[in-house]
Amino acid sequence: MIYLDNAATSWPKPSVVLDAVMHAMRDVGANPGRAGHRLANESGRIVYRAREAVAELFGAPDPLRVVFGANVTWALNLALRGLLRPGDHVITSSIEHNSVMRPLRALEREGVALTVVPCAPTGALDPQQVADALRRETTLIALNHASNVVGTVLPVAEMGAIARRHGALLLVDAAQTAGAWPIDFVADGIDLLAFTGHKSLYGPMGTGGLLLGERVDPARVAPLARGGTGSRSELEEQPDFCPDKYEAGTPNVPGLAGLEAGVRWVREQGVAALRRQEAALTQRLIDGLRAIPGVTLYGTGDAARQTATVSFNLAGVPPSEAGLRLDEEFAIMCRIGLHCSPACHRTLGTFPEGTVRFGLGAFTTSNEVDAALDAVRQLERNA
Amino acid sequence: MSPVYYVILVPSTSYAVRGEHVLNQKGIASKLIPVPRSLSSDCGVCIRVAADDLPAARQALDAAKVPYDSVHEF
Numbered sequence: 472m473i474y475l476d477n478a479a480t481s482w483p484k485p486s487v488v489l490d491a492v493m494h495a496m497r498d499v500g501a502n503p504g505r506a507g508h509r510l511a512n513e514s515g516r517i518v519y520r521a522r523e524a525v526a527e528l529f530g531a532p533d534p535l536r537v538v539f540g541a542n543v544t545w546a547l548n549l550a551l552r553g554l555l556r557p558g559d560h561v562i563t564s565s566i567e568h569n570s571v572m573r574p575l576r577a578l579e580r581e582g583v584a585l586t587v588v589p590c591a592p593t594g595a596l597d598p599q600q601v602a603d604a605l606r607r608e609t610t611l612i613a614l615n616h617a618s619n620v621v622g623t624v625l626p627v628a629e630m631g632a633i634a635r636r637h638g639a640l641l642l643v644d645a646a647q648t649a650g651a652w653p654i655d656f657v658a659d660g661i662d663l664l665a666f667t668g669h670k671s672l673y674g675p676m677g678t679g680g681l682l683l684g685e686r687v688d689p690a691r692v693a694p695l696a697r698g699g700t701g702s703r704s705e706l707e708e709q710p711d712f713c714p715d716k717y718e719a720g721t722p723n724v725p726g727l728a729g730l731e732a733g734v735r736w737v738r739e740q741g742v743a744a745l746r747r748q749e750a751a752l753t754q755r756l757i758d759g760l761r762a763i764p765g766v767t768l769y770g771t772g773d774a775a776r777q778t779a780t781v782s783f784n785l786a787g788v789p790p791s792e793a794g795l796r797l798d799e800e801f802a803i804m805c806r807i808g809l810h811c812s813p814a815c816h817r818t819l820g821t822f823p824e825g826t827v828r829f830g831l832g833a834f835t836t837s838n839e840v841d842a843a844l845d846a847v848r849q850l851e852r853n854a
Numbered sequence: 855m856s857p858v859y860y861v862i863l864v865p866s867t868s869y870a871v872r873g874e875h876v877l878n879q880k881g882i883a884s885k886l887i888p889v890p891r892s893l894s895s896d897c898g899v900c901i902r903v904a905a906d907d908l909p910a911a912r913q914a915l916d917a918a919k920v921p922y923d924s925v926h927e928f
Binding site: 503504505506507508511512515516518519522523533534535700701702703704705710712714715 | 865866867868869870871872874875886887888889894896897898899919
């Protein structure tokens with residue numbers, strides 16, 4: 472069995488992650504921040520340690536500005552819906568996932584002006600086009616750090632500089648990069664960083680969150696949900712401070728325990744070392760695919776400019792058939808189709824059929840890459 | 855009689871745990887306890903420190919920019 476669907480969620484997880492989840496459920500269990508007894512306090516410590524681990528990984532100065540939620544989609548909705556008001560102008564790219572595009576299209580109907588800056592067919596974004604799209608009322612630039620379809624990495628630090636010069640905020644969707652690509656929250660000029668816990672941070676599904684930078688005033692960001700926080704219980708209004716303002720209801724403590732363990736594991740390996748390992752395998756995959764007649768490869772073709780996610784098509788074999796045969800005949804798991812990103816596939820010229828996507832991860836081996844290439848060769852021969 | 859303990863009231867449990875972590879790093883013993891009813895109707899926790907440690911605790915929390923609402927004899 473070869474798992475090449477890490478861009479959807481990483482698997483397997485490091486055993487320390489499983490242990491941490493079990494510890495939280497078996498030995499701690501209590502609701503954090505509600506009661507004040509020893510188990511409740513220990514539960515609160517688990518959540519806090521997860522905040523600290525995430526803040527340290529990204530170089531963010533304040534762990535209490537790490538807000539946890541169900542996933543990166545939740546975090547992106549919080550940032551977009553919380554910040555943008557009718558009359559605001561927001562800039563995004565043409566390779567965004569629907570987790571950015573759908574909230575933006577809904578806000579557009581409510582009076583937010585939206586510019587979608589076109590990317591090259593490789594997914595590459597020209598910073599000058601973003602600068603040219605700025606308007607007086609531009610309050611936000613919202614971009615994914617890397618495409619979930621072809622892995623192309625966008626120039627985040629340049630976007631941060633452009634946003635700062637203009638007095639706008641920069642929201643980065645790091646779903647595909649958090650843990651897999653170096654991110655410096657401060658040096659890159661990121662104001663809002665949305666991350667998922669279950670991909671390259673190797674935590675469980677159901678974890679993710681939003682980092683708020685110093686330029687973001689929580690008074691300007693409305694919460695998505697309101698409710699119990701264990702704080703200011705005498706008030707019938709939501710607390711106005713981070714993270715409580717955005718974290719109504721009991722948090723996913725077992726998930727966050729696993730997330731902390733995952734982040735710790737990533738830091739022990741080193742993001743740069745994981746990147747080198749994945750880049751080498753990605754280039755091996757790209758070069759192997761290029762050598763197969765009938766393969767059309769998308770993206771930059773350069774592992775130094777993309778994450779470990781590779782998209783391609785095979786002449787005469789629709790993606791749906793390729794995905795089924797890879798699973799049934801070769802026990803290779805990948806993801807085919809549109810990958811929740813019709814905008815990106817339009818940019819690549821692969822809409823509406825989509826592509827076959829191989830997503831490598833920290834546990835992918837070169838033998839597995841070679842076996843996947845062999846499988847594609849056999850599909851091509853029998854096309 | 856001088857007090858044995860002080861309690862430091864913080865905005866929420868997240869701050870209490872962060873405060874505890876900061877104090878721990880400075881070698882200052884602390885305990886998270888439910889906020890005494892007489893001080894607040896809040897259902898959260900606060901940080902209890904020995905009276906002798908209060909000045910050092912305040913200094914450590916200030917240096918780490920952990921906000922707290924008030925300090926009370928306990």
